[in-house]
Amino acid sequence: MCPKITESHRHDLRQRLIDIALTSFSKYGYDKTRMEDIATTADVAKGTLYLYFKNKEDLFTAISERNIEKLKNHFITIFNNKEELISGLETFYKQFKNPDNKVFFEIVAESSRNSKLRQLLYEHRKKIIEMIIKYVDLQKSKGFLKKDLQSKTIAYILVAQYDGLRINRILGMNDEENNRVWIELIKKLFY
Amino acid sequence: MCPKITESHRHDLRQRLIDIALTSFSKYGYDKTRMEDIATTADVAKGTLYLYFKNKEDLFTAISERNIEKLKNHFITIFNNKEELISGLETFYKQFKNPDNKVFFEIVAESSRNSKLRQLLYEHRKKIIEMIIKYVDLQKSKGFLKKDLQSKTIAYILVAQYDGLRINRILGMNDEENNRVWIELIKKLFY
Amino acid sequence: MCPKITESHRHDLRQRLIDIALTSFSKYGYDKTRMEDIATTADVAKGTLYLYFKNKEDLFTAISERNIEKLKNHFITIFNNKEELISGLETFYKQFKNPDNKVFFEIVAESSRNSKLRQLLYEHRKKIIEMIIKYVDLQKSKGFLKKDLQSKTIAYILVAQYDGLRINRILGMNDEENNRVWIELIKKLFY
Amino acid sequence: MCPKITESHRHDLRQRLIDIALTSFSKYGYDKTRMEDIATTADVAKGTLYLYFKNKEDLFTAISERNIEKLKNHFITIFNNKEELISGLETFYKQFKNPDNKVFFEIVAESSRNSKLRQLLYEHRKKIIEMIIKYVDLQKSKGFLKKDLQSKTIAYILVAQYDGLRINRILGMNDEENNRVWIELIKKLFY
DNA sequence: GATGAATGAGAATTCATTCAT
């Protein structure tokens, strides 16, 4: 009678399962995370998990999609809809605190073997880069930014730098320093 | 004499086992790599592995050490013993072809949970950074390089950028582009 | 009126479910047949199956009953209502094509462990034999058949032979040959 | 140093596992037999089972081979090396007592879905029939048997009858009667 | 030292069955 509720409930539970699984995968890694634990944490039965995800790998793929989506959104909040860049950089620092950080490198590692996942990451990365290019072009046209580097080069550098600094953070390197370096690089590239 | 030979043999076999394991871990990832496969490939018995490594995790640690060591050496070849920087950058491109790339991100992911491993990576990264700082300082003092950025900042940027571009490569992004970006960044930072 | 329709509908659906299940059990065997598949094929919900059958075993019993019933009917068409035996043998050949063949041996195997099922098969077999005895006696009394073998012996032989030839068919042995042998045996026993 | 012992030990254990599994499969059927139970009964670990058989199905195949082999041997003892047929028939009765009987119909049922198994049964059946043909031809040539039926027809009838009577036995029909019918049929065909 | 057969804890996955709607 009310399929919408059911449909929305399905969607909500699926999201919840992904979130819980993401936490688990971040904390313990892919192998050490047991399907049972995810189920228990989510307060559903083991079998229920399999109503929403074909198998563990499928769940990991769902997590990856979410994680990559989040990353893209993060870049959007930094580079989109902003006149003033530097002020947006605090957001960057927040992302650093995110546990998603950890699982991301697991996703990268897995991507080297899983072409579907690799494709997914590739596409998103392309989109992020395009978005940054567009942003930089806009700022350049307004005369706010230097024009000595191609926009594309800048975009590549920023994305790569971002990932590299995330590794720093995982290794416990000083976050203030990471943040400072990020800002310095941006200044160097833009002004 | 005999003991010496045995000792050296021990060391050689250990290295060989690490190399073989590294290949396997890169190809299949940590859990999908079976101890038996490594043993078979190395033409030793399963039990023999345990004469050289306490357990699978210990073997992974050994691989990590080797991988990190290699990375450090790679940076050394680029930044050390060189008057001319740009010419050393071709080496960078070669490293991109290395399968070690893949296992590195598995190591990073694992580091987020394993403090010993994290410590190891942390120390090596520090050393790499120190080495780059030293190099940059030297070049600056000779008047070869600009002085607008702190050497430390430059070092951080380079290391992070390097890692980020490795991710690009894993995802199948155009290597020429990666290489070009790397060189552009270096020029921007240094000249 | 309404209840009657419902009652008849209940009966029809039950029969349909048995038929569908029979097909599945024949194709995939008892355990590889999933309740869900039967439900899906029948276009009813899983839960509905349990309104008609207590559980999977109960469904199997129902199938067995039907299968055994069919077998009995098959023998009836051959041996009952017939003056002329040989002409009835074509029917035998047709039965050979029946997929029920396959499930029958699953039923026999299960019978060796399930006394209720065994009892069922036993009773039906007895009835078939009695029917054949009656038929043979009738034909003997009319002078149409030889009297050198007891009717009971003949009945036993025919039933056993029939089952044995069904195995031949399952194994892919030549059907013409199976049919020929069946006819030769009958001639030998009767004329 | 003494590979023969090891080899023979391997072979012995394999046989033992097959025998134990055969008993289990006969008692409980394919699905209800748990790998763990077989292992426990054999006093080995679960994993050991998988050193000898790839999986449950492979174990079932091994059992089938053994079972079919035994059946062939049984026919050999009846029809081979014998001048006097009737005296060999007692052996037939003994086979009736064999628990292998039960698993045989499970094998037949499975054969209807598994072509490799079907092929196996088919080949053995062919061999049994050929053997009987050879025997009957020999006896005919000596003038001991009637010649009104083709040897091939006789062989087919005997094999099918044998299987049919095994079903009788499983269903709990009187063994004396089964045995009597078997002997009567033989007399009818041969003398 | 080296071996590899044996172990058994451990995990993923399935599916008959239930029951709230």
Next chain:
DNA sequence: CATGAATGAATTCTCATTCAT
């Protein structure tokens, strides 16, 4: 009555690790 989402017991199979030879 019918449904089908949720359950969780049950089972197969894997693989790191041990240890007798």
